[in-house]
Amino acid sequence: MAQKNRLKYILLGLLKEKKQTGYDLAKSFDSDIGEFWNANHSQIYPLLKRMEQASLIDHELDTVGEKLEKKTYFLTALGQQSFEDWLKSPSEMGGAHDEFILKLYFINDARSHLLSTMISEQEKYHNAKLAQLQAQFKAKFPTDKEVQANFGHSLVLRHAIEREKGYRSWLEEINQTLEN
């Protein structure tokens, strides 16, 4: 039914790194993770409540100054498990948001045994995608005549091809880093 609820896993991942408030979580989308995902506090607060009801997280109440209360959330064992399971599951490809990159963000140990599987999964996908796009370009724009007739369309296809090339070389770079 509908979407994947990746935000849930992002929040779990962020809370796994350190316990924090909904306000803190909302802020991380302004920097860091904001490069790949977005979420507002109006989406985060209700979700935290639902996650707590599902026993994925729990909170403690801290008081700032005289009256101001804040809820500092942290993972439960179930939340921890749920997050690990998500990391291990195959990533959805090509969606608007890149799930692989999202997972990568949370793998902070270069020696994680998850990496090689995830990366070869991605290489396979992006190599196939690149080949498919290049074939498509050749089929649709065999000569400059076709390019001139559908200029924008050709640029957009070329952009997709460059995107895949960039993705591939980035993956290769990671492999090289890992081999050392």
Next chain:
Amino acid sequence: MAQKNRLKYILLGLLKEKKQTGYDLAKSFDSDIGEFWNANHSQIYPLLKRMEQASLIDHELDTVGEKLEKKTYFLTALGQQSFEDWLKSPSEMGGAHDEFILKLYFINDARSHLLSTMISEQEKYHNAKLAQLQAQFKAKFPTDKEVQANFGHSLVLRHAIEREKGYRSWLEEINQTLEN
């Protein structure tokens, strides 16, 4: 008012190129434009109805075989105008879906006077973005020690940097094509 309703403009753009049915429109997301946007028929049919009510499009009824009726949609003058206005408006940056690329897809004349403005708008944005990301990388990962401590995070940032570099060189490539 939630999102931007870019799908409306995509449909207008596709219908401007040639009049077609909702079924045809839905199919274009499987190839071509599917690289950058997605939409199902269950989203398209109701939207076409709303667009017709708003006098952006109109349809004629064609009959296939004995009984099967299909609605072939086409732009009205208002729809044409609405589409042109969207093309001319500044593109939203950085969202999950790239609005500039979307617009480009519909600019099939390499001599369009819209191109230079749009491209320099993009260059400005992506240059600034790249500089910002590089500064961020230097601040967060000054030495290999920090990279090792937050490996995934560093890769994700590097990916964003590579993405911007790729974007920039693609834009430069377009400029060179245009100068000839």
Next chain:
DNA sequence: GCCTCCATGTAATCCGTTACATGATTAA
């Protein structure tokens, strides 16, 4: 005293996906 930031929430609305539902046409 005032402004910015911290902190938490709800409501309305729209966007997008999946599933349900139906029936005609065409080619193997």
Next chain:
DNA sequence: TTAATCATGTAACGGATTACATGGAGGC
């Protein structure tokens, strides 16, 4: 005849944005 494709819709639900709403803390 039967499977794939053409063709059009609705319903349910979840995800995401914008706006509304409130109030404390801390610095100048």
